[in-house]
Amino acid sequence: MKEKTLHKNDKWNSGSESSSLVLYNDDINTFDHVIKSLVEVCGHDAVQAEQCALIVHFKGSCEVKLGVVEVLNAMSRSLNAKGLNSKVESL
DSSP: OOOOOOOTTSOSOSSSOEEEEEEEOOSSSOHHHHHHHHHHHHOOOHHHHHHHHHHHHHHSEEEEEEEEHHHHHHHHHHHHHTTOEEEEEEO
16 A cells, blocks of 8 residues: 655545544653654644643543544554554544
8 A cells, every 4th residue: 555645735624534543541652752743743733732642641542633534544553653552433
């Protein structure tokens, strides 16, 4: 399968079924690593990434992104490659 580069201006919600990318807590990764990963992979700003990291820490999981399943699957693979635990769920 050929991977496609995503750009911020791409239309991610083009009428396809919407899904969510969920990040799960672990006892391994630091807050800094989680925040940096969310900024790099999901396009969060630093404040949004920090808030998601805190929610994951205290609640066990957090919906970090909504969008088209194909895009979210690519983001999930990238987060998982960075050692984070994420999964795409249908809404």
